[in-house]
Amino acid sequence: MRRIAALVFVLPLFVQAQDKKEYTDLKDALFTAYRFGESPGPSQVTWIEGGNRLSYKTESEGILTLDPATGEEHPVLKGKNLRFPGSGKVFSYESFQWAADGKHLVFTSNPRQIFRRSTVSDFYVYDLGAGELRLAAKDARSAGLSPDGSMVGIVREGNMYVDDLGAGKEAQLTHDDGVGEFNGFYDWVYEEEFGKAQAWNWSPDSRYIAYWHFDERKVPVFQMTNFEGTHPEYEQIPIPDPGDPNPSVRIGVVDVHTHKNVWLEPEEKGDFYIPRMYWTSDPDVVALVTLNRAQNHLKLYFFNVRTGARRVVLEEKNQTWISIFNFYTGVDDMFYFPEKTKEFFWVSDRSGYSHIYRYGYDGKTLGTVTSGNWDVLKVTGIDPATETLYYLSGEAGPLEQQLYRIHFDGTGKQRLSQEAGYHDIDMGPNARFYLDTYSNSGTPTQVALRDRDGKTLKILADGSAGAAFLEQYAYAPTEYFKVTATDGTTLDASMIKPFHFDSSKRYPVVFDVYGGPESHNVYNRFAIDGWRQWLAQNGYIVVDVNNRGSAGYGSAFLKIVYKQLGRWESNDFAETARFLSNLPFVDSTRMAIMGTSYGGYSTVYTLLTHPGVFKAGIANSPVTDWRLYDDIYTERYMGLPAGNEDGYRKSACETYAANLQGHLLLIHSMSDDNVHPAHTMQLLTALTNAGRDADLRIYPPGGHGAVYNLESYLLIAGVGYHYLEQYLK
Known part of the structure; x- marks a missing residue:
């Protein structure tokens, strides 16, 4: 490298003891890490009574x-005291939700996976006062109690239904065949790339259900099989590639009492x-994005x-x-509509950094709530009564996630989280209390219940699981360093050194990366990763990088990848590798890069566009040509193919197949x-045509990631x- 930075390490608060247990094999490493690295504290946490009480589940x-x-x-x-209706079998469930009235629970039981987030399940309603459990919907995509607790909304076979609990009667609200046209759940690409599974919502007054209607009959079909049996069956899923026809989408709002349906038609x-769709504080008004x-x-x-009637605000x-x-x-x-106020908030990067903006229902700007050369990461709570807003940001540094509060007018900003590191906040709807799950590289994950001023009320998980792990097992902690790239850009990276590290020796390096736009892998937080610890035990340095395209560094750093995926990600991995090559304890001839999904793309693209930097690569489920991926994700970052043909060609791994020098699995x-x-x-095929070869492992029944x-x-x-051992040892 022509320009490199000094290596700056943030040392953790503990050091590895030499007399601790080490793993007997990879299975031992993976399962020990799983046992100690499970999320601490209670599970299935839900705020009830507006945020004045907390509900959760424990095994005992x-x-x-x-x-x-x-x-x-x-x-x-207690689940063991409840039986399936009409049966002596102990009731079992996957999850539960509370009605706003606090008197009913809806249980999801017997879920069967469809796509990443969606399932078909059986739903049961439990009346706490009567102590009665009843089946509300069998083989349904989703079900949810109305806020007043009197009805259950149900999506089954592509249509919306409502079950009146008092009358014991079910009514059908929509009437489509469920094949090609359906209501209340998303098609594959909306679910995958807009991040939700339930495509409907009750109105706050329990009068309406607003829902998505899909028509995917013109969407091209992808088919796949696991090759089982003598005549393998093919599953067919409509999934659009870049430039393909999308499903047509409408929003309907149905009155659950009169069954009158109104279509909300934008001007597009x-x-x-x-x-996205949100109910506002006006019971007759829906906000549509x-x-x-x-x-x-x-x-x-x-x-x-x-x-x-509509208006653009x-x-x-x-x-x-x-x-x-x-x-x-x-x-x-990114939009927030607090109750009991005619205001809403929006997180936008229009200034070059993500910040919070305040608007009235008339669409007029009421001010900028936050500002500065740092990103707001997440709004966690809004209290209209005190005109106070709570948010997580990287103001303390891009490796930190800290909680702040501020008045609606941008005054009175105060940092509430005091511990250095990574804080994840689950705040009640009224912003009176919150759960703070936090850690840093030297502090195992803890969970604290706190009030709106940051005062600790109760410790729900004290980090004892992580502490017990450190007490029993040898551990290579995460260290952090910075790299100054050739063009002067600073990159944050992390390193896990081998057990029993000896600075006089030279070690092989494994880059374990992802790299996709809007992700952020390197944080100052505690992690028990069995795979990385196993590599460290066996003499590897494990590296990760917040490459360009990562969130949390402002728009210029994030969006430089626009219409040219692969270019800057691979550049930053190669720059980091060259920087490490100058360290006396790194063997630059024994470096590998690996990853899954976008990490697989990063692996292949880096090997092919920066040949000779890495000796080997392992790519699990890699994207290799963005023209073959789904349209919503791809076109967000690459634009439409017709307007960026050269960009698509340059971002395709096949374009550089002849450059392969190292070993690729x-x-x-x-x-x-x-x-x-x-x-x-x-x-x-491209590698073969270029006279290059790669190793291949196919696992037919697996999904994304092959497992x-x-x-x-x-x-x-x-x-x-074993692939790493073969080529790096």
Whole structure:
């Protein structure tokens, strides 16, 4: 490298003890990490009574509620004491939800997976007062109690239904055949790329259900099989590639009492998206978000659900793309409509950094709430009574996620989280209390219940699981360093050194990466990763990088990848590798890069466009040509193919097949509905035509990532490890 930075390490608060247990094999490493690395604290946490109480589940006590003000816990239901209706069989369930009335629970039981987020399940309603459990819907896509607790909304076989609990009667609200046209759930590409599974919502007053209607009959069909049996069956799924026809989408609002349906018709015509819909504090008004197909022109509509009348209250255009959620950071929404106020908030990067903007229902800007050269990561709570807003941001540094509060007018900003590192906040709807799950590289994950001022009321998980792991097992902690790229850009990266590290020795390096736009892999947080610890135990340095395209560094850093995926990600991995090559304890002749999904793409693209930097690569389920991936994700970052033909060609791995110098292992499943097997197959053809070869492992029954059971998980991990041993040791 022509320009390199000094290596700056943030040392953790503990050091590895030399007399701790080490793993006997890879299985031991993976399962020990799983046992100690499970999410601490209670599971299935739900705020009830507007945020004044907390509900959660424990294995020993079943469902409990907690009063944060007093610290008192109250048992609600022990699963072993409940039986399936009409049966002596002990009731079992996957998850539960509370009605707003606090008197009913809806249980999801017997779920059967469809796509990433969606299932078909059986739904049961439990009346806490009567102690009665009844079947509300069998084989349904979703079900949910009305806010007043009197009805259950149900999606079954492509139609919406409502079950009146008092009358014991079910009524059908929509009437489509469920094949090609359907209501209340998303098609494959909306679910996958806009991040939700349930495509309907109750109105706050329990009078209406607003829902998505899909017609996907013109969408091209993808088919796949796991090759089982003498005549394998093919599953067919409509999935549009870039430039393909999309499903047509409408929003309907139905009165559950009169069954009158009103269609909400935006002014857009032709091909556009409706990715989000929100009920406002006005019971007759729904806010609707539309995006053009290029996803760089957004409109926010207010619709009167009684008449269908509309008005545009906000419009935004961008030179790249506009985000309406972030899968990687757990952000479901960029718009927020608090109750009991005629104001809403929007998170936008229009200033070059993501910040919070305040609007009235008339569409007039009421001010900028936050500002600065840092990104707001997530709005966690809004309190209209005190005009206070709570949010997570990277103001303390891009490796930090800290909680702040601020007044609606942008005054009185205060940092509430005090511990350095990564804080994930689950705040009640009234912003009175919140759960803070936090850690840093030297502090195992803890969970604290806190009030709106940040005062700790109760510790729900004290980090003892992580502490017990550190007490018993040898551990290589994460260290952090910075790289200055050739063009002067600073990159944050992490390193896990080998057990019993000796600075006089030279070690092989494994880059374990993802790299996709809007992701963010390197944070100052505690992690027990069995795969990385196994590599460290066996003498590897494990590296990760927040490459360009990562979120949390402002729009210029994030959006430089627009219409040229692969270029800057691979550049930053190669720059980091060259920087490491100058360290006395790194063997630059023994470097590998690996990843899954976008990480697989990063692996292949880096090997082919920066030949000679890495000796080996392992790509699991890799994208190899963006013309073969789904349209919503791809066109967001690459534009439409007709307007960026050269960009698509340059971003395709096949374009550089003749450049392969190192060893490449490709892993794929024939049943991958996300990154289709065609990616790997077309890359193999291109490599063969260029006189190059690669190693291949196919696991037909697996999904995305190729894993389909415990044995395949261990086997695939083992194959990857032995590949590294073969070429780096």
